[in-house]
Amino acid sequence: MSNKNIRDQIINNTRNKSNIFERMIPVILLLITSVSILATIGILVTLLSESFEFFSRVPITEFLTSATWQPYVGDGEWGIWALIMGTLKIVAIAVIFAVPIGLGAAIYLSEYASDRVRRIIKPILEVLAGIPTVVYGFFAINFVNPILQGIYSGFGLYNAVSAGIVVGIMIIPMIASLSEDAMSSVPTAMREGSLGMGATRLETAIRVVIPAAFSGIVASFVLAISRAIGETMIVSIAAGSMPNASFDVTEPLQTMTGFIVQITSGDAAFGTDLYYSLFAVGMMLFIMTLLMNVIASWFTKRFKEEY
Amino acid sequence: MxxxxxxxxxxxxxxxxxxxxxxxxxxxxxxxxxxxxxxxxxxxxxxxxxxxLNLDFLTNFNSSRAESAGFFGAIVGSLWLMLVTTPVAIVLSVGTALYLEEYAPKNKFTEFIKINISNLAGVPSVVFGLLGLAMFVRALALGNSVLAAGLTLALMILPVIVVASQEAIRAVPASVREASIGMGATKWQTVSRIILPAAIPGIITGIILAISRAIGETAPLVVIGVPTTLLVTPSSVFDSFQAMPMQIYSWVKMPNEEFQYIAAAGIIVLLVILLLMNSVAIFIRNKFTNRY
Incomplete structure (x- = not known):
């Protein structure tokens, strides 16, 4: 209407129902956001309640102190250390294999490589990180293990080394790219100072850049360990299903994740000890990876505070 | 001297x-x-x-005989699975990212949500499988259906898309936002017509990469109990289904050596699909990212 001035029109516009719509949006988005919290609560409640049920049947002291895991013999023996040792063996082999290579690649990318090389290499690392773990499992058992058996005939069809090496291959891209990020964020001035004093690139990398980026690099290792702990398909395929706490890496073993897969693919009847043991093992797995992630974020935070 | x-x-x-x-x-x-x-x-x-790798392999259902085992059921099943996972994951994660970047007040609760999401990103996929087994398969009685598995995978990839979307939204410069508000646009008008369109290439890249992770994910499907020997494709989201990675896993585990070759053929199909998705993601990232 022409007798209404613009001011009235604006006031009129802001009062109509689009205003209610406008105020509904944050509420709707908050509801959507709360799903992520519900997911965490769901995980915690599931793991805790089913674990409690398990510990009402099996004493928690046996679970936490024994190293014999034999769910099929009689009433079963439930010592999680056999599974934890399996996981730790895999993680140790993977870390020994992946840390030097991943760190070497990170140093090359951040200290030596030209921009062009970096632009080619980084997508390759991304592709490597995106390969499904079931494919890595196939690679472990059909490519890596035959080579290992050719080197030393003591390796069985399933063993810790082939699975561990391939888990290592899987975490290399993670270590390389996260460590490279940490090293790249070290101020160039520090690098130039070192080079200007006559140090070589190698000396600069080892004595200046790595110490400066240290907590960021450690964070990448810890995150990679967390990934290796939670890795499931490679160990299910290549590490076998024999829980044991020995240090022999040529033998088959079973990890926590491998146990969960073995039992669920063999249809664990609802309500049995076996069914509830899944969640107790899952709880232990959850706690270990959460611990690693908390440690990693502590290191990352420290690194970010420095620069 | x-x-x-x-x-x-x-x-x-x-x-x-x-x-x-x-x-x-x-x-x-x-x-x-x-x-x-x-x-x-x-x-x-x-x-x-x-x-x-031939036409028979792509059009046959799985079989206990190596000569006639095919990938058809698994390919169709994986497509069904993504039909559930993709929309659910997009709505949840983009909504979460918009809330955190545009609406959330700076307080302890928002901080808690952010920490929670980064912790969720570190939870092993097999634990998400346990959540799916207890919540969707048993408590909600969905069985080993497309819906149960799809929801589980959607929760699993949620943190990935949230983080990618947050970065994309944050990359939209403040001047664009101020210009929109300065012209009298409301908050939601600014968000829906200015910020989302500007951030969409980054968000889509994140979604594609997350979906390609979900397609190859095996562990949660094993835990949920996805079958490998069905001879039908699902006709609704409440039906049971097969999936590509699950099928490959079951072939790899077969003692008969012939099945290793079939598993390899399945892996080729899966990798080609993943490679295509990754290329599309990289293409979108390079082509459509707005520079200010």
């Missing part, structure tokens, strides 16, 4: 320089290791699986 003895310096330098060169090549080899593994992995799979 000269202050600087060139000979001594030259003598010291050559050792240090050559060490620098040696390590440069060592580090270069470390970098090339990833590429070498990628080539070996692809070559190994192609050699094992190429002879089995």
């Amino acid at each position: 000269t202050l600087v003895d060139k000979d001594i310096i030259a003598k010291k330098r050559t050792g240090r320089q050559s060490r620098n060169q040696i390590f440069k090549w060592l580090f270069f080899l470390c970098t090339m290791f990833g590429l070498a593994v990628l080539i070996l992995l692809i070559a190994d799979t192609l050699m094992d699986g190429w002879s089995r």
Whole structure:
């Protein structure tokens, strides 16, 4: 209407129902956001309640102190250390294999490589990180293990080394790219100072850049360990299903994740000890990876505070 | 006497320089290791699986006989699975990212949500499988249906898309936002017509990468109990289904060596699909990202 001035029109516009719509949006988005919290609560409640049920049947002291895991013999023996040792063996082999290579690649990318090389290499690392773990499992058992058996005939069809090496291959891209990020964020001035004093690139990398980026690099290792702990398909395929706490890496073993897969693919009847043991093992797995992630974020935070 | 003895310096330098060169090549080899593994992995799979990769393989259902085992049920099942996972994951994660970046007040609760999401990203996929088993399969009685598995995978990839979307939204410069509000646009008008369109290439890239992770994910499907020997494709989201990675896993585990070749053929199909998705994601990232 022409007798209404613009001011009235604006006031009129802001009062109509689009205003209610406008105020509904944050509420709707908050509801959507709360799903992520519900997911965490769901995980915690599931793991805790089913674990409690398990510990009402099996004493928690046996679970936490024994190293014999034999769910099929009689009433079963439930010592999680056999599974934890399996996981730790895999993680140790993977870390020994992946840390030097991943760190070497990170140093090359951040200290030596030209921009062009970096632009080619980084997508390759991304592709490597995106390969499904079931494919890595196939690679472990059909490519890596035959080579290992050719080197030393003591390796069985399933063993810790082939699975561990391939888990290592899987975490290399993670270590390389996260460590490279940490090293790249070290101020160039520090690098130039070192080079200007006559140090070589190698000396600069080892004595200046790595110490400066240290907590960021450690964070990448810890995150990679967390990934290796939670890795499931490679160990299910290549590490076998024999829980044991020995240090022999040529033998088959079973990890926590491998146990969960073995039992669920063999249809664990609802309500049995076996069914509830899944969640107790899952709880232990959850706690270990959460611990690693908390440690990693502590290191990352420290690194970010420095620069 | 000269202050600087060139000979001594030259003598010291050559050792240090050559060490620098040696390590440069060592580090270069470390970098090339990833590429070498990628080539070996692809070559190994192609050699094992190429002879089995034909039209029959793509159109047959799985079979207990190696000669006639096919991938059809698994391919269709994986498509069904993504039909559930993709929309659910997009709505949840983009909504969460918009809330955190645009609406959330700066307080303890928002901080808690952010920490929670980064912790959720670190939860092993097999634990998400346990959540799916207890919540969707048993408590909600969905059984090992497309819906149960799809929801589980959607929760699993949620943190990935949230983080990618947050970065994309944050990259929209403040000046664009201020210009919109300065012109009298409301908050939601600014968000829906200015910020989302500007951030959409980054968000889509994140979604594609997350979906390609979900397609290849096996562990949660094993835990939920996805079957591998069905002879029908699902006709609704409440039906049971097969999935590509699950099928590959069951073939790899077969004692009969013939099945290793079939598994390799399945892996080729899966990798081709993933490679296509990744290329699309990289293309979108390079082509459509707005520069301000």
